[in-house]
Every structure is written in structure tokens, then in C-alpha cells.
Amino acid sequence: MTLLTIPLRLKSWALVWEHWWTRKSYPHTMGIIRAAFGAWLLMYWAIRLPYIKILFSTDGIVFPKIPTYMPEKLEWLLQVPSPNIALAIYCLQLIALTTLTIGLHTRLSAFIAFCLSWYYFYLSLHLFHTSFDRLYILVLLVLSISKAGEYLSIECWEKYGSPLKWEKMVSIFPQRLLAFQITMTYFGVGFQKLWLPGWQGGEMLWYSMMGVWATPLAFKITSYGWSDLYHVGVNMVKMFELFIPFSFWIKKGKIRWIGMGSGLIFHVLIDLLLFIWWFAILIPSYIVFFSPEEFHAWLIRVSKNRIS
Amino acid sequence: MILRIFRQALLLGYIFLTICALSYTLGRKQVPGVKWPFVTHFYAMMAPFQNYTTSNAELVAEGYRNRTWERIDLTNYLPHSRGEIAIRTRMSSFNDKKSIYTAMAEKLQTMEAANGRVYSSIRIVWEKWPKSQYGFYEGHTPDDTTRSNVTQFNL
Numbered sequence: 001m002t003l004l005t006i007p008l009r010l011k012s013w014a015l016v017w018e019h020w021w022t023r024k025s026y027p028h029t030m031g032i033i034r035a036a037f038g039a040w041l042l043m044y045w046a047i048r049l050p051y052i053k054i055l056f057s058t059d060g061i062v063f064p065k066i067p068t069y070m071p072e073k074l075e076w077l078l079q080v081p082s083p084n085i086a087l088a089i090y091c092l093q094l095i096a097l098t099t100l101t102i103g104l105h106t107r108l109s110a111f112i113a114f115c116l117s118w119y120y121f122y123l124s125l126h127l128f129h130t131s132f133d134r135l136y137i138l139v140l141l142v143l144s145i146s147k148a149g150e151y152l153s154i155e156c157w158e159k160y161g162s163p164l165k166w167e168k169m170v171s172i173f174p175q176r177l178l179a180f181q182i183t184m185t186y187f188g189v190g191f192q193k194l195w196l197p198g199w200q201g202g203e204m205l206w207y208s209m210m211g212v213w214a215t216p217l218a219f220k221i222t223s224y225g226w227s228d229l230y231h232v233g234v235n236m237v238k239m240f241e242l243f244i245p246f247s248f249w250i251k252k253g254k255i256r257w258i259g260m261g262s263g264l265i266f267h268v269l270i271d272l273l274l275f276i277w278w279f280a281i282l283i284p285s286y287i288v289f290f291s292p293e294e295f296h297a298w299l300i301r302v303s304k305n306r307i308s
Numbered sequence: 309m310i311l312r313i314f315r316q317a318l319l320l321g322y323i324f325l326t327i328c329a330l331s332y333t334l335g336r337k338q339v340p341g342v343k344w345p346f347v348t349h350f351y352a353m354m355a356p357f358q359n360y361t362t363s364n365a366e367l368v369a370e371g372y373r374n375r376t377w378e379r380i381d382l383t384n385y386l387p388h389s390r391g392e393i394a395i396r397t398r399m400s401s402f403n404d405k406k407s408i409y410t411a412m413a414e415k416l417q418t419m420e421a422a423n424g425r426v427y428s429s430i431r432i433v434w435e436k437w438p439k440s441q442y443g444f445y446e447g448h449t450p451d452d453t454t455r456s457n458v459t460q461f462n463l
Binding site for chain 2: 018021022050051054055060061063065067068069126127128129130131134135137138173177180181184185187188189191192195196197198199203204207208210211212213214219222223225226274275276
């Protein structure tokens with residue numbers, strides 16, 4: 001490589017980079033992600049309906065946290081609202097999530113749900129400070145810049161006569177962002193376990209299964225007493241989490257499928273042993289690791305098989 | 309063209325913050341010059357469930373009337389799972405926790421009075437007991453449970 005070829009090489013790398021991140025492609029994957037995430041978040045918020053006044057109004061114990069980056073003039077936004085105002089804001093959140101799920105004014109709905117999720121985070125959810133609440137907020141932001149309403153939506157029904165019909169190719173950018181974030185989440189979670197003191201033995205699993213998150217099944221298992229299998233379990237968790245983020249990107253052989261199967265087993269076990277069910281939405285989200293072209297070809301194959 | 313530049317700038321900013329978060333997650337190293345509040349969100353998306361404890365703990369609220377301390381059922385006001393209540397009641401978002409717990413006690417006093425239970429004092433206590441393999445409260449015995457007063461609100 002001579003000095004003269006460097007600019008050409010850089011340009012070609014920049015084109016590859018841009019193509020990978022932002023090329024136009026089929027809208028199916030993001031349409032399905034939108035419907036799945038929308039429905040999940042709708043359920044996540046709807047189950048709070050009986051307690052909404054206690055959770056987010058002056059009727060309950062609510063301690064907002066003003067983020068350090070928030071201008072003083074806007075701090076009134078995070079004042080604890082009266083019960084009726086809280087109910088109105090909550091209804092707006094449910095409406096936005098419903099319209100997002102069915103694909104009506106998709107971007108606006110996602111943006112409203114994003115703003116309200118941010119509001120709820122600093123109003124109350126900050127005390128729970130969970131990874132999943134932060135992931136949900138990011139996903140809503142990504143959906144609000146995506147054209148996820150171009151498939152499986154009321155918008156398609158109105159424009160093309162069926163929610164399953166489509167015409168426009170869309171940017172792959174939102175799908176890549178979600179795939180990158182899911183990879184980084186598993187990567188960080190997995191690799192930190194290599195050095196975190198708590199994760200160096202089976203005690204992590206043993207004591208977690210007797211803690212505040214433990215399910216009756218977890219207590220049933222711990223009632224049989226300590227065993228070295230807990231060490232094996234912790235090492236299995238580490239292996240899963242180290243393997244998963246890389247496997248999603250490897251198309252050779254069945255590696256990607258094995259990675260997704262590992263993710264499925266991992267999350268199902270968490271749901272069975274600990275009351276930490278909020279990450280289960282990651283399982284259907286694995287479709288972001290299939291290129292839209294692959295996914296479209298698969299859909300066509302399936303529909304042809306059905307017809308024949 | 310402007311949209312392309314904006315998109316790439318957004319992408320690079322996002323990747324940079326993710327790398328800052330990864331640096332802290334994997335090596336507890338903060339990238340110099342980057343303010344932590346910008347990284348928090350990205351760090352928190354990749355750092356759940358880092359440690360364990362050998363004991364269980366629970367925040368307890370008690371109200372004083374008729375010369376006895378009565379336990380207040382916090383689930384009436386914190387309608388969450390046991391795990392979520394445990395995390396929320398740590399008030400870890402706040403530096404000055406005592407003033408928040410006192411405000412909580414004052415609020416509890418008002419809410420309990422509205423339900424017909426008038427207390428002259430409300431106290432907040434942390435109870436801690438060793439974990440048991442047979443159930444969450446199995447180790448919660450008078451001998452094994454330690455209590456630490458957090459705050460008390462008097463009318």
C-alpha cells in the first residue's frame with residue numbers, strides 16, 4: 001500500500017461503514033420489533049393501572065430526582081403531580097404505546113412514549129435504577145427516529161390496503177443501533193463477571209436464590225442444600241454471557257442459532273428462579289441480528305410454502 | 309448531506325459513550341474529561357446484578373399509638389414486588405438519605421391517619437437477618453435479626 005492509495009482506502013472503508021450502518025433495506029424487521037416492543041411496554045405500563053395514583057402522584061410516596069443536566073427553569077416538570085394530572089399523563093402514555101404497537105403515527109407515538117418514560121424515570125423509577133428501564137427508554141428513542149411503521153401497521157393498512165403490504169425501503173440504521181446495544185449489554189454484563197469478586201464462585205447463585213428476587217422454585221432448589229453444582233452454574237452463566245454477544249454476528253454453521261438458543265435458556269432460567277422478568281423482551285429482539293434481506297427472503301419462503 | 313453528517317455524528321457520539329461505559333464496566337476506569345452523568349445511562353444498560361449479600365434486609369415502618377409500636381404494611385403504599393421494594397427503599401439515588409426517609413415517615417403518618425390509624429410518631433428501621441435456604445423469612449428470628457434505626461418523625 002503506497003501513500004497515494006491511503007485516501008482511496010479510507011474512502012472505501014467509509015463507504016463500507018456507511019453501507020453497513022445506514023443502507024436502505026426491507027422494513028419487515030423493524031415493523032415486527034415495533035409491534036413486539038410496543039406490546040411489551042404497553043403490558044409493562046398497563047399492569048400499573050390499579051396503583052397509578054399511589055405510584056406517581058401526591059397521593060403516594062414519590063421522590064423525584066432532578067438530573068444534573070436539567071436546566072433550573074425546567075425543574076417544575078418533575079414536581080409530583082396531583083392525582084388527576086398523574087392519571088392524565090398516564091393515560092397519554094398508554095395511548096402513545098397503543099398507537100405505537102398498532103403502528104399509527106408511529107414516530108410521534110414513540111417520541112411521546114420516550115419523553116414520558118424519561119419523565120417517569122426521574123419522577124420515580126430512578127429509585128429502582130434498573131438496566132431494563134434504561135434500555136426501554138433507548139429503544140423508544142430509536143423507534144422515534146425509525147420508519148418502523150412501514151410494515152405491520154395501521155399506516156400500511158391505510159396506504160396499501162393491508163398491514164402486511166409495504167412499498168418503501170427504510171434505513172437499516174435503527175436496527176443496527178438496537179443490535180449494537182444488545183451486543184454491548186451482553187458484552188458488558190458477561191465480561192465484567194470475569195473479574196467481579198462476587199462472580200468468582202457458586203456462592204453468587206446460591207445466595208441470589210435465597211434473596212429478595214428468589215422465586216418459590218429457587219427456594220425449593222436451595223432447600224436441598226449447597227452443592228458444587230452452584231460453581232458449575234456460575235461458570236455456565238459466564239460462558240453463556242461471553243459467547244452470546246459474539247455468536248449473534250456469526251452466520252457460519254449454526255453458531256448464531258446456538259447463541260440465540262443459549263440466550264433463550266438463560267432468560268427462561270432467570271425468569272423461573274428470580275422474579276426478574278423484564279429482560280425477556282430481549283428474546284424476540286434477537287431478530288435484529290438477521291439482516292433485513294435475510295428476514296425478507298425467509299418471509300417469502302414461508303408464504304410460498306403456505307400457498308403451495 | 310446534512311442528514312448523513314448528523315446521523316454519523318449521532319452514531320459516533322453514541323459509540324463513544326458506550327465505550328466510556330464499557331471502560332468503566334470492565335476496568336472501573338473513567339475516560340478523562342467525560343462527565344459521568346453523560347455516561348451513567350450507558351453504563352447502567354450493561355451492569356446489572358454485580359454482587360450478592362449473605363443476609364436479607366427489609367425497611368420497616370412502625371407507628372406509635374396506645375403505648376406500643378405497630379408495624380405499618382408498606383405494600384399499601386409501595387405496590388411492587390419484594391425485590392423492587394427492597395431496592396427502592398434504599399433510596400440510593402439520593403446523597404442525603406436521612407431527609408428523604410424523614411419525608412417518607414411524615415408522608416406515612418398522613419396517609420395512615422387518613423385510613424383511621426393516627427400515630428403520634430413514625431419510625432423507620434432497617435431489619436437485617438441471615439439468608440436461609442428454606443425461605444425468605446426463615447432466618448428472621450428475634451435472635452438473628454438486627455435492627456438499625458434510620459429516622460423518626462414525631463407529630
